[in-house]
Amino acid sequence: MAHLAHDPNKQPDNLRTMQLASVLPMTASVVDGSLYIAGVNASMLASEYGTALYVYDEEHIRTQLSSYIKELRSRLGNADVAYAGKAFTCKAMARLVAEEGGWLDVSSGGELAIALAAGFPAQHVVVHGNNKTVRELTEAIKAGVGRIVVDCHEELERTDAIAAKIGVSQPVLLRVKPGVVADTHEFIRTGAEDSKFGFGLADGSATAAVKQAMKLSNVQLKGLHVHIGSQIFALDSFVETIFVMTAYLAELRDNLGFMAEDLDLGGGLGIAYLAADAPTPIVAFAQTISDAIIKSCEQNSLTVPRIIVEPGRSIVANAGVTLYTIGAIKELRDIRTYVAIDGGMTDNIRTALYDASYESVIANRANEPRDTIVTLAGKHCESGDVVAIDASLQRPQVGDIVCMFATGAYCQSMANNYNRQVRPGVVFVRDGKVREVIRRESYEDLLATDVG
Ligand SMILES: Cc1ncc(COP(=O)(O)O)c(C=O)c1O
Numbered sequence: 001m002a003h004l005a006h007d008p009n010k011q012p013d014n015l016r017t018m019q020l021a022s023v024l025p026m027t028a029s030v031v032d033g034s035l036y037i038a039g040v041n042a043s044m045l046a047s048e049y050g051t052a053l054y055v056y057d058e059e060h061i062r063t064q065l066s067s068y069i070k071e072l073r074s075r076l077g078n079a080d081v082a083y084a085g086k087a088f089t090c091k092a093m094a095r096l097v098a099e100e101g102g103w104l105d106v107s108s109g110g111e112l113a114i115a116l117a118a119g120f121p122a123q124h125v126v127v128h129g130n131n132k133t134v135r136e137l138t139e140a141i142k143a144g145v146g147r148i149v150v151d152c153h154e155e156l157e158r159t160d161a162i163a164a165k166i167g168v169s170q171p172v173l174l175r176v177k178p179g180v181v182a183d184t185h186e187f188i189r190t191g192a193e194d195s196k197f198g199f200g201l202a203d204g205s206a207t208a209a210v211k212q213a214m215k216l217s218n219v220q221l222k223g224l225h226v227h228i229g230s231q232i233f234a235l236d237s238f239v240e241t242i243f244v245m246t247a248y249l250a251e252l253r254d255n256l257g258f259m260a261e262d263l264d265l266g267g268g269l270g271i272a273y274l275a276a277d278a279p280t281p282i283v284a285f286a287q288t289i290s291d292a293i294i295k296s297c298e299q300n301s302l303t304v305p306r307i308i309v310e311p312g313r314s315i316v317a318n319a320g321v322t323l324y325t326i327g328a329i330k331e332l333r334d335i336r337t338y339v340a341i342d343g344g345m346t347d348n349i350r351t352a353l354y355d356a357s358y359e360s361v362i363a364n365r366a367n368e369p370r371d372t373i374v375t376l377a378g379k380h381c382e383s384g385d386v387v388a389i390d391a392s393l394q395r396p397q398v399g400d401i402v403c404m405f406a407t408g409a410y411c412q413s414m415a416n417n418y419n420r421q422v423r424p425g426v427v428f429v430r431d432g433k434v435r436e437v438i439r440r441e442s443y444e445d446l447l448a449t450d451v452g
Pocket residue numbers: 084086087105128227229230231266267268269310311312313314409
């Protein structure tokens with residue numbers, strides 16, 4: 001679809017949008033007032049594929065993932081990066097992760113099925129979930145997944161029994177709650193003792209699980225897993241977690257003779273949703289956590305285990321944008337201006353769930369000043385159906401294309417069919433070319449499961 005590309009010899013005029021640099025896909029530019037991503041005109045994508053539409057900058061995703069791998073391996077040697085598919089997944093994404101040398105974290109049978117359909121190597125899959133079904137465990141073990149992260153005692157027994165039936169020894173990690181309270185929204189905080197995920201350290205259930213796993217003959221206990229939360233800016237909580245976990249690994253070695261091969265630190269690095277946000281860059285994250293691991297292992301006379309991290313948001317969030325068409329504008333004097341878009345909580349539920357905020361531009365007039373304050377409201381039957389509250393935008397007009405930035409993580413993957421809305425399609429853009437990776441749903445798709 002080369003006709004959508006702009007002339008590469010023309011200098012991009014990033015005048016106004018430069019202020020938004022931290023939230024943009026890395027190939028975003030403005031040429032003659034129009035927003036381009038990877039050399040592809042955003043408004044033309046909207047007319048070609050319809051709105052709402054998710055657009056991903058493929059180069060941005062590849063750069064983020066490969067820099068995690070490079071920065072960790074150069075400091076620690078033995079490290080792997082398991083992209084957290086819950087942030088956004090599809091076959092094209094799974095293939096991209098494999099091409100960049102990443103592992104893949106899946107948290108349901110559905111996510112595993114997509115990975116396998118894409119030809120993703122099962123031995124590089126990490127399986128998560130706090131209540132994996134017998135079917136999900138069976139499918140994962142039969143496929144030969146690299147690690148199952150066991151969340152509770154029942155699951156440990158279940159995994160052992162299923163592996164015995166299949167006739168294999170399944171490599172597992174145990175998910176541990178380190179008792180660290182990360183500084184983030186309570187809905188995405190998972191490392192505290194009061195969490196539904198994993199075995200507690202303080203109450204002894206983690207140690208009981210290690211003892212249990214060591215006795216079972218069809219699971220191989222490879223190490224431990226922690227995930228303290230998501231959208232974390234300050235690195236202190238990661239450092240604290242590393243010191244807690246390495247001290248615990250030393251305790252397991254001394255008391256039980258258990259030597260961990262792997263320590264999986266989960267995901268959680270925060271990203272810029274607003275221009276003023278200043279998240280930690282991947283290189284600084286890699287430096288800080290590598291220093292903490294090396295120091296804490298030295299203190300405890302431990303060999304540095306293989307480190308796994310599971311970033312999701314920091315790989316795809318800023319790579320993705322959502323395009324909408326403005327259908328109506330209501331200026332409520334002395335109250336606010338509602339700008340109604342052709343999507344909402346069905347394609348982006350984060351604002352309703354976590355009070356998320358976003359930056360947007362009018363894609364077809366991106367070089368004009370964003371001098372109007374508006375609330376971007378969805379088209380669904382809830383007053384809470386808004387995606388950006390009191391946000392700066394160019395003066396809106398009906399028919400304009402709104403481009404909302406930083407919507408690449410936990411938007412498409414949390415999309416739903418409320419009001420029987422069809423879910424948007426997804427396109428990847430790279431080097432002036434477009435490829436559709438998920439097509440827009442149709443009414444036929446909605447009716448396909450309605451067999452009554
Ligand atoms: C176990 C686990 N790993 C990784 C992630 C990815 O986190 P993030 O997208 O914040 O990097 C999550 C997110 O909830 C998770 O639960």
